[in-house]
Amino acid sequence: MTLGGSHDQNRPGRLIVVSIDPEKLAASLRVLGTSNDRDISAALHDVIGACVQLFGVSGSGLMIADQQNVLRYAAASDGPGRVLEDVQSETGQGPCVDTFVNGEITSTDDLATETRWPASRGTILEHGVRSVLGVPVHLGGVTVGSLDVYLDRPHRWDDSERAALSRYGEVLETTLSAALTARHAGQLAEQLQYALDYRVVIERAVGYLMADERVDAVTAFNVLRRVARNQRRKVAEVAQHLLDTGTLP
Known part of the structure; x- marks a missing residue:
């Protein structure tokens, strides 16, 4: 996969993706559209793992609204990513919650200096998450979840990174829609x-x-x-x- 990118000045040599080939990305995610009840969870984890590789970040996660319309863990690339999602579900506070409720991109450059989300910020920091970027996931124009990436260090998210993650979220939306239509996703x-x-x-x-x-x-x-x-x-x-x-x- 050919990706355009630039080097993060805070981490020399680390590639931050700024453009994604939508056709190639869609092909890499197409496994979701053909997954059955047994392996949909594994497929989602594959997608999140690919997100980490594409963006050169510490971790990534996907939260989907449950039948209480509360964000719940769907997939995470690692332990800190799982904590990031679980604590927000429990407290109702965090960048992913804001992304979901407001239906807009939410980010923090450094949780250590952040004043938002007091009920969840400390626990997230304890697990090595410092900067987070989240984009809403839509189906039929309705916000149904939040896709996020995070870094284990402070980082100022720029417009190119926001645009790239939004594009990734759009492809994920298309794939989830196909899974929903085909009823392959069971409880999801x-x-x-x-x-x-x-x-x-x-x-x-x-x-x-x-x-x-x-x-x-x-x-x-x-x-x-x-x-x-x-x-x-x-x-x-x-x-x-x-x-x-x-x-x-």
């Missing part, structure tokens, strides 16, 4: 379909809380999630109740 397909069905309702409820409580989108989303968890209900049910009645259940 159910999660994706639920996210597609109820994301709009949840986004409307988030907007309602933002206006009513004067909070940001992530805070509003975590209010819905907390109520759903306490009442053992799905986030979409809590969101619909709020929209119907103007109050949280």
Whole structure:
């Protein structure tokens, strides 16, 4: 695979990808479209491993919304990548959560000097993650997850790296869509379909809380999630109740 790139000045000789051949990349990911229930997890890990090689980063991970519309671990290249995902699922804080809720690229150049995400930042740092770049993963225009890469050192992410990871995410979206259509992904397909069905309702409820409580989108989303968890209900049910009645259940 021929890739265009530039050398990271913070790490001499290390290649940071700035362009990706979409056809060759799509071919390398096509295994997802033909995977069955048994090996879909392995295929996702192969994709994440390829992401590490393509971008010359310390690690990578993929989080997909579950039937509570909460981001969950789907694949990670290593232990720190798994911690990065698990702690964000538990706390509702982190770059991947912001990426998912806001539907936009989120990054941090150095978690050691970061003021966002106080509930998760310390644990992530303890496992050697310093800089993170995440892009939303969409299906049918709906955000269903977050794809991220990270480095074990501070790094200023530039526009070329953001564009390259976004392109990688777009190819992944196409492949996940094919897996969903073919129903090859088992539980993953159910999660994706639920996210597609109820994301709009949840986004409307988030907007309602933002206006009513004067909070940001992530805070509003975590209010819905907390109520759903306490009442053992799905986030979409809590969101619909709020929209119907103007109050949280």
